[in-house]
Amino acid sequence: MPQLRILVVGASIAGPMAAYWLAKAGASVDIIERYPSLRKGGQVVDIRHSAVTIVRKVPKLEEALVASGAPLQGLQMVGKANKPLVAIQPTGIPEEQFLISDFEIFRDDLATVLYDLTKDNPSVHYVFGETVSAMRQEKEKVIVDFANGLLPQSRYDLVVAADGATSRTRALGFNCNVRDGIDPYNAWAAYCTIDKDLLNGSNMGEFSVSTPGRGIMLGPDHVKGANRVILMGNNPRDMPERLLPYQEAAKKGDNAMKAYLVDFFKGHGRDEILAAVAESDSLYATECVQVKFPRLFNGNFVLVGDAGYSPGPIGTGTTLAITGAYVLAGEINDHPGDMAAALRGYSDRMQPIIKDMQKIPAGFPSVMTPETDWGLWLRDTLLYVISYVMVVYQLKPVAQFFRWIAGVYCIAWARDSYGIPDYEWKA
Known part of the structure; x- marks a missing residue:
């Protein structure tokens, strides 16, 4: 069977992660990024839940993430006149995390770790400063034109859009507007x-x-x-x-x-x-x-990460990106010669995970940045009480009760409950 040729658009997080697993599925991957290099800066992101499970499937990746982790000891909530209210720190248990994750890392550092993981792989080819200008599907292939001529017009077995919530590639692949979905x-x-x-x-x-x-x-x-x-x-x-x-x-x-x-x-x-x-x-x-696109694929074109299911304000985007990249490659690995079945399998596995991780609890995110002074007072009081009880009464039932309350606002902050499969990789 000829080697699959796959184009991945976007080199931030979902893109390199998809490239790693697609190479293990035996594919040849071109990964393009519209910026001339990896983008610097960005906020702290965290790795939780199913993403912790997947990270541990990659040799030495957990160690690399810890070594590159943000130097963030915790988060001090500050009230009026810069008065400290309560300090929130990691639990020390990666599978049972609270507001601060045990895997906190700057977005650009995470992108660099994943780039370093894949850049020397002979099956992965990076091209910076390039974007897709047009594409059309023809006989189970996608013919792609590139805007800046760094790659010639090419035929791919699959195009993966991993270029963010306002994905321009998504608009081309579904023949829609950038803001649709x-x-x-x-x-x-x-x-x-x-x-x-x-x-x-x-x-x-x-x-x-x-x-x-x-x-x-x-x-x-x-x-x-x-x-x-x-x-x-x-x-x-x-x-x-x-x-x-x-x-x-x-x-x-x-x-x-x-x-x-x-x-x-x-x-x-x-x-x-x-x-x-x-x-x-x-x-x-x-x-x-949030991105709530009605479908994750169209023919031999597929969405991964924020391009397909940005979760919005609840902080599960990195976890979803890592999970989606892994599941997509795994389903392609398990359906040789049948891309349609692979993409259906990817969609079927991801939809319940996406639905769960896109749930926005009542009052969120205004519970963190209230609209009124009364709401701010209530937030500060609850944070103080929850933090105090969890610290002072760690192993008592009352602490478990407060952990349950906190869990209402921690969609992906606990153990992996999705049964992420172990794929038997070809390569």
């Missing part, structure tokens, strides 16, 4: 690295909140004298007009976005962070959305 959540987040250490050498991050729906997270960076910042705005879903100023700033570029952030956080009380953000050259802002 996107469910806005009326929220946004902005990320950057600042060249100041406002934590004074501490590895304990800080999360400050003010109304309405404003939050700033400050965390340590690998580089001494630098911090990473996440700024976020959450609005009620029935008030889409509140998102318009952000969207206008996003269209105009970094300077407009920095001016918007300063205005948005006026009175929040962390002006020193905003001043440092204004001087940063690494600002990246994105709208918070």
